[in-house]
Amino acid sequence: MMTFTLFTIVLCMAFTSSGWAVHKVGFVAAITGPASFIGQPEREAALMVQEWINAAGGIKGVPIELIIVDTKGVEADAVLAAKKLIETDKVLLIIGASTTGESMAMIPICEKAETPMISMGAALSIVTPEDEMKRMEASEKPWLEVPKKQRYWIFKTTQNDADAIEKIYTYCQTKKMEKVAIMTVSTGFGVEGRKQLKRLAPKYGIEIVSDELYGPKDTDMTVQLTKIKASPAQAVINWTIGPSQIIVTKNWHDLGMRGKIPLIQSYGFGNKENIRLAGAAAEGVLAPLGLINYVEKANPKHPQRAVTLKFKTDYEKRYKKEVPSFAILAHDALMIAVDALKAVGPDKKKIRDYIENNIRNWPGVGGIFKMSPTDHTGVGMDAFEMIEVVRGEWELAK
């Protein structure tokens, strides 16, 4: 009996939501938990954009209301978040989730409820249906494949790993570094990156002579780098985010590989804090980074300049720290949603159609977006430039 009463009490926690005239936008992020380094900045950027819009009077006088749900990085919670936002809060669209896994879990729910979803997760498989992914992988020349079909209701603002990697490979090609070594972390990010690295190598005439792995919590990658040092590699590409970026940099430096085998990091390296933590070891490290890292040095006529400068200055003023790259994803996603709402008003299908068809040559902070029925990512290789660490600062690589 006791259990039963307790059980009932525990269950009796429901709430309702009221409705004034607002445009409700759902926001699902991993604000706490193991992925909070992704979700926190996303939340911060979203709140900032919400304030911009509402301070300017909202969308045709109607404010937007961001309903934020924290998934803690747990997929089951992402499922519940999506259901709550759609059913209880009746949002017009959902921005989220922070990671690929959680986004994948939310897809069936958004599709069934015919609610547009703009993900901040990285994988191409978020916007591309499984059968299309399989087709591309099974093709004879997989390095030439691009998706021909996308999930109807699902979009994302994250750049494709493939585009960053193509930028890296183009650089390697120009520098005549045809033999490369790759090191990837055994998380979703690293595994996907490794797939793309291997897939695209033939396109640029690149041969992968060493293929090393390591775990996200490993504290020493000297072993892997030692093998790479002994191989004919002319460059080493390290694909990871988080502290392992710094450990690899330090190990690479300690093994004296600078000048002989340049180190190229992923686009996750774009944070001054990484340079600070790695210290002198970071000198000469390369990475494909977005405009935000060198916006002050960029061409004044660059179409993304205004948007990027505004975002960067406001964020740094408000949160008193350097912009983490993940914040950009939330900014772009919400701004796209806002544009759609401005144009077509609170109608889920019309919003979806607008995003798919009208976001063309749209300058975001992460790149210039060109959404289309066969491309729900919108940003490509031109979102990146090869950047080098020179005396503790970002410089365009020569």
Place this chain on the structure above:
Amino acid sequence: MTLSSQILQFFFTGLTVGSIYGMVGLGFGIIYNATTIINLAQGEFVMLGGLIMVFFTTVLKFPLYIGCPLTIVGVTVIGALFEFFAIHPLRNASLLTLVIITIAASILFRGIAMFIWGKDPYALPPFTLGGPIIIGGAVIMPQAFWVLGASMIIVIFMGLFFGKTIIGKAMSACSFNPMAASLMGINVRKMILLSFALSAGLGAVAGVVITPISLMEYDRGLMLAVKGFCAAVLGGLGIGYGAVVAGFLIGILESFTAGLVHSGFKDAVALVILLFILCLKPSGIFGSEEVDSIKKL
């Protein structure tokens, strides 16, 4: 780089990493010797050692030789408090409960660390400056010598403590038979407290020496605890030098697996070894079955 220098490199890396496992394993052994409890929060002492040292040196800007002993004392106190508030009240509870409470403590320490330091990794400057030392084509960092040196000193110290001093011998007596020990005038209560404090201090030393090499963050503790425990069991639970030797073995095996076989399965090495040992000879390399069966459980 020739194969022989590669192998030498793997060996150096394994040795460095292995000495950390050994130190954690030693910590497990000390508490086990006094109480037969497996303290799954052992790894958190290492984590706290590293992070508190960062606090003293980077925030309060204390020099190394002040920050170091302060950190060790600090974590030792934490270990003692842990025993006082969490272990002692449950001294008559089942083994199950005791294991769970150490898990709870590990979660709690991690939560507190996250609250104070956040999730970012923190670095410490190496104790001695200077570039890598090259031996036979392989590279070894000066800090690695500090790590190895620290573990050697600790092994010798523990050996002397448990073998030659009255307190040390008293502590071992407690785990064999606490009733007999207290009849002989040993304050079992104090011994248990001391074992936790000692173990914590040891963890702190490990944390302080390893942070300059591999940074430290709030959740490093668990993996270290698991591997340290593997070292402790492999060497013979409760046998100090056993844990250290086993730690080296595991570190080197991990390194060679990553280097010569497949880096993905590196973490599984320690675990597979653990399972094998448990099946074949649970008393470990240096342990003996008879001694184990006498110990109170």
Place this chain on the structure above:
Amino acid sequence: MGKNNFRTLIIFTICLGVFPIFIQSDYFLSIMIFIGINAIAAMGLSLLMGYAGQISLGHAAFFGIGAYCSSVLTVKFGFSIFAAFICGVFLSVVMAVAIAVPTLKLKGHYLAVATLGFGEIIYIIFNELLDITGGPSGFSGIPHITFFGHAVEGGIKYFYLVWAIAILLLIFSLNVIYSRIGRALRAVHGSHVATEAMGVNVSWLKVQVFILSAVYASIGGSLYAHFVTFISPPTFSLFASILLLIMVVIGGSNIWGALLGAGILTILPQYLTAFKDFDILVYGVILMAILLFMPEGLLNGLTSLVKWLREKR
């Protein structure tokens, strides 16, 4: 199974049965589905911990084995859902035997760490076998369950499916507890030696309970996979095993407690958003508090509290 239990069971089943009539929201039904799935795994673990007095720090691995078997075998190898499900259970049994038999002769904490090691190894396997499991990126496209052509889709149907299975397992558990096996188990708790002296093969008993608890977890895992249609290794990590453990400890190491624990721990994160980043801290504090002040778990602790208050009058 005892009059009290029988009565509670009937009331519980009736309430569950009418629940979807009052609460139609997909969101709340989904919460209940997750509670049910967790409860199934927790019940198995509570049989192991509460009645056999053993600890397992790797039970999420069995949950994962059930989930991955159900997913991989149906999507990649075209197994029927039921066949994949049975394979998951079978594989879990094999793994459970592989772990339990060698360690059965060891003392308590050795089994604990052996299960921890086992859990970690299985986690690494899930992560590394890229071609089969999809690795860290996870596995998607898991089909919905179909019964004779009808898809069990949507909140209400899945709710009934999960809770029907949960109730069946609950009945089974209660029967086990009140059977000879259950009495033997409780005797072991009292005294290992005495029970052996009575002719009970204690070691074999413990293995059997371990296997049973693994089967429960596997069933839960399969149900999870078909519900979320996407799985990835972090769901089956060490932390997941520890959460399962916390469910059993919080509720109290009896069957009903496991249900309560599952309920609390599934709902808590939904309402803990006020605590933001302190979730690990909160879990740690709650766990320690329960162990120190109510070591028998919330259920027994609160019942004693109520009794004590009554006696005070």
